[in-house]
Amino acid sequence: MGSEAGASKPVIKVAAICGSLRKGSFNRGLIRSAIQISKESINGMQIEYVDISPLPMLNTDLEVDGKYPAAVEAFRQKILEADAFLFASPEYNYSVTGPLKNAIDWASRSPNVWADKAAAIVSAAGSLGGARAQYHLRQIGVYLDLHFINKPEFFLNAFESPAKFDTDGNLIDSASRDRLKALLLALQAFTLRLQGKI
Template sequence: MALVVTSSAGFCGSSHAVQEGSLRLSGSGRLSMTKPNSIPSARVGFAVRALQQSPAETETSRRSMLGLLAAGFASTSFVETVLAETKMPLPPAVPVRIAGIPGSLREGSLNKKLINAASQIAKTISPTIEVEYVDIDSLPLINTDLVKNKKYPAEVEAFFNKLRSVDGILFASPEYNYSVAGPLKNAIDWASMERDVLKDKTAAIVSTGWDLGGARSQYHLRQIGIRPDIYFINSPEVFINENPPVFDSDGNLTDEDVRKKLKELLVSLNNFTLRLRPCRPFPWPRPVPLEQPADALD
């Protein structure tokens, strides 16, 4: 009998004869597949046994066996099929949790409104995408004298715990003097004090400014995120000019072009997070397709 184990670290297995298209999942009944090249593999913690039917069968190399299993490596349909075969119910998908962090402290800040708008837009994309506003107004200026016996101020600890609980970050960054605003840099500096707060988080940026929509601050923010190990998406890039206004007096987003760009940004962040989130619990949300890509090729 040949054994192949899939995990987040990769595959291991031995080379023995296998019957093409017939697999057994450890602890369950046989699962039959009609097309070997359509067999998707689970990413985390599943042992898949390939049954040898007779000694006369042709020996299958380790590379061929692993290629068979790897054909659908990124798909969730293998596990879904196993659950269907064993009559097990499919649990609700684990959400992708996004922390929305504005870089401005002003009560009527455009960046705070953008985070709130993104939270509402996320609900229209998929029930598995959650954008939660994270307040940085109460964070003190970073000062290691405030850390007593390795304990941080209560506001900082609460900020740490909020970021630890999410999968990704949406930054709404105003441009101040060609860079990010001081409060946002302060928040990132605090968060980088503990390695597990920002490490391996995915991130996206929507920036605001008067001339280039905050473009210069975006690239500085990406540089700031290198040491904390933040992984920024590359596209789409969303730059919003402060004038003309994109919100009405009640804080409602009225610019449909901005709404479309925010939606595309969230979809890209969600799908990037799904690809990078390590050892995520099953079941995994499926990537969300964009109705119309932002930069479709002719």
């Protein structure tokens, strides 16, 4: 029984999206850890990894008779069904990655399926831990009517010693796992508050 077990809470569904397509990505490792932590010690939270790699590049010519390509329709449905979002965003050139921005843009096409939901961001990158990408993602979220939690923030320098990840990209640093759990609990509380359930 997890440390957060006790009185039953409404179950929230969290869609986890990684901006890196690389299987060994540290950011993908953060999502795997978040899923594990939620299963082991957070009552009332289900996190599902949603793969953005099948999405074609945004092209409105692909929208036919009000329909989107099959991969886009499936992705948009996952976003629509989620109560909240966990973004794992590496930093490319001071910003979010192309695949992540592409996914965001597809789901923002009418009707915008991001709107009025809670979100949190984690990132593993170089010296600033992806901070600039996170701030850019928050700016994008303003127009999407996404509501990001403000604290705690989670930036992780993936390359400092001692090692934070193993050779398979799994998070092994206990302090970082504790910080990740704190962020997930904050996302859960904020989501329930937005939904009027607490």
